[in-house]
Amino acid sequence: MFKEWRHRRAVQRVKPGDGRALKRFRWWQMLTRALFHLRLMNDDGRQTVYTVDIKHQKASDGYVKAHLYLDGRHHAESRVPAVFPVRGGTVEVRASGFGLKRCHYVTAEGAEFQLIPDPASAEGRRARLARSHPALSRCIGFLSVIVLVVGVVLLVLQLAERITRDPEGVAQYVGTFTSPIQLSAWSNTVVGLVTVAASTERALRLRYNWLLDGGVG
Numbered sequence: 001m002f003k004e005w006r007h008r009r010a011v012q013r014v015k016p017g018d019g020r021a022l023k024r025f026r027w028w029q030m031l032t033r034a035l036f037h038l039r040l041m042n043d044d045g046r047q048t049v050y051t052v053d054i055k056h057q058k059a060s061d062g063y064v065k066a067h068l069y070l071d072g073r074h075h076a077e078s079r080v081p082a083v084f085p086v087r088g089g090t091v092e093v094r095a096s097g098f099g100l101k102r103c104h105y106v107t108a109e110g111a112e113f114q115l116i117p118d119p120a121s122a123e124g125r126r127a128r129l130a131r132s133h134p135a136l137s138r139c140i141g142f143l144s145v146i147v148l149v150v151g152v153v154l155l156v157l158q159l160a161e162r163i164t165r166d167p168e169g170v171a172q173y174v175g176t177f178t179s180p181i182q183l184s185a186w187s188n189t190v191v192g193l194v195t196v197a198a199s200t201e202r203a204l205r206l207r208y209n210w211l212l213d214g215g216v217g
Contacts, residue, residue, distance in 0.1 A: 010083035011090075017067070017074035022051055030122040032056050036103045036115035040087050050075075050086055052093055052103055052115060066093045091115070096213060098196070099123075099203030114206060126204040141205070144198040148212040151195035157181060 025035050038050040051069040064080040068091065076084055082093040086105070094102035100123075105113045117123035130137040157179040164176045183191065199213045207213075 006081075007083055010078070010081055010092075011085060013082070014076050014078045014084060017069075017076050020074045022053065022069045022072045022074070025118050025120040027120065030125075033121070034100055034103075034123055035118035035121050036123070037118060038086070038091060038105050038113075038115045042087070048087060050084075050091060052084075052091060054080070054093065054095070054100065056095075056099065064095045096199075096203060096208050098199040098213065100206055101203065101208030101213075103206060123204050123206075126201070130205070140201065141207075144201045145212065147194055147198040148202075151191060151198075152212060154181060154183070154191060158183075 025033065032055060034052075034054045034056065036052045038052075040048045040050070042048055049071055051072070053067040053069060054064060056064065066078055066080050066082040066084075067074060068076040068078075068084045068086075078084065078093075080093055080095045081102075082091075084091040084093070089105060089107040092102055092104050092106055093100070103115045105115060107113075117127050119125075119128065129140075161179045202208065202213060
């Protein structure tokens, strides 16, 4: 019931578009913009193209806005998480702190299909790498998971040491804990940068796990 209520609320947030033309994706927008396409066939055999355009830099305002284009014209917009009604179903868009974690077409029957990233976008380039070099792509994905697991473990150890540091707090009940791994400020910075890079790589493939990717955000 909660999921249905959240879905209806997302649909209600959708506002009509102004009809402006879709701007071309530029190479310098790879870290600040995502562009996904959905091609559907009409009953008359004509193809309709929906495009979802998300500018990540708007997250600094406290929210991310998604724009839906229909055949190259601005059709609708909504704050993320967004649910856009389209022909035969809806397009669902959800963001994380590192990019997108969902951009899917959900049919009225419940089938789900991920939208196709624009070839010029970072997501499109990552998808092309997966197609042309699948073994390398799997290695990169596996490495990202390992980095995030290590990052979460280090975070848990440091938090446990901080929480039990005060003898009048939790320590009086569970005792003190000293992390077996002590990192310098510089090492912590490096670990933070590496884990951000790993979560960003996963976001380019629309992969998200609340513990791994949410734990470093």
